[in-house]
Amino acid sequence: MQAIIAFPTDIQSTRKGFDFAAASVTGVDIDPELVQQAENSFALRASRVRPATSDSERIVDYFPISVVLEHGYRFEPRTNIASQQDSELATFPEWPRVSFFSGDWVTSANRATEGPYDVILALSVIKWIHLEHGDDGLVTFFRKCASSLAPGGYLVIELQPWKSYERAVRPGVAPHFMESFRKLKYRPETSFSALLQEHGLHLCNESDALPRRISVYHKA
Structure with missing residues (x-):
């Protein structure tokens, strides 16, 4: 992680x-x-x-x-x-x-x-938090990011797509997360921005220059 x-x-x-x-x-x-x-x-x-x-x-x-x-x-x-x-x-x-x-x-x-922090970087980490703590843990993480940021601060995350979740639970990687994986309802491509917006973090920029998308959220 x-x-x-x-x-x-x-x-x-x-x-x-x-x-x-x-x-x-x-x-x-x-x-x-x-x-x-x-x-x-x-x-x-x-x-x-x-x-x-x-x-x-x-x-x-x-x-x-x-x-x-x-x-x-x-x-x-x-x-x-x-x-x-x-x-x-x-x-x-x-x-x-x-x-x-x-x-x-x-x-x-x-x-x-x-905190409070001006910038929080969460790179190659959210998938493992999600698998470890489930959907409730993901929401807790986003809530804590929001509360730990100073007004005007930024959360920078690396979007790990759902396919990477599927690879993560394969034999030889982290198969112990399979049960947790099957219970997940939130998806990085479709759910994360809405969850972050609920906690006052709004998408302000994205980049596909790297292998995985980098998304920047702003706390108003």
């Missing part, structure tokens, strides 16, 4: 390098091993940043990877995964301010991941 990434309400509007000038980022994933991978990747990237000086701004991807590997990380990734759900795994003091959490965001009561 991919991470839910959310930007808080003090995000800047201009893009600098590859960080989009985000003030901070929160990453959530149900799989602690994937959270650890994300933390390791970010520790490497954060270690390559040249800090700002009195004469210049910080520079992203300034130090080569070989330099970090030879001389060590500026920010060491943690190696011990916390066992409890929704525990904070990493908070780095410099750019970008990133926190990773392990937990099921749909059912989590962790206040550190409640």
Whole structure:
């Protein structure tokens, strides 16, 4: 399951390098091993940043990877995964301010991941939430997205078509979801926009430039 990434309400509007000038980022994933991978990747990237000086701004991807590997990380990734759900795994003091959490965001009561956010990205994740929690869980997820967004915020989702659901429950992939799959009434192609609109999120843009459609919903 991919991470839910959310930007808080003090995000800047201009893009600098590859960080989009985000003030901070929160990453959530149900799989602690994937959270650890994300933390390791970010520790490497954060270690390559040249800090700002009195004469210049910080520079992203300034130090080569070989330099970090030879001389060590500026920010060491943690190696011990916390066992409890929704525990904070990493908070780095410099750019970008990133926190990773392990937990099921749909059912989590962790206040550190409640927002408000300017942007929520849900990429390659909604299908698994739907299969895990059923139609009621999907509605809960959409409701939580709406409540976690600041007014004027955006929800960006990757539309995983119904055919991908059918592939997901095949033997060798995730057949344990078959019973749940058979009970689903909502379909991504026909139901999602209406469900999101019920929670105040309105489709404002779409793109088919990638293999799967990317849809952007706006909270008025």
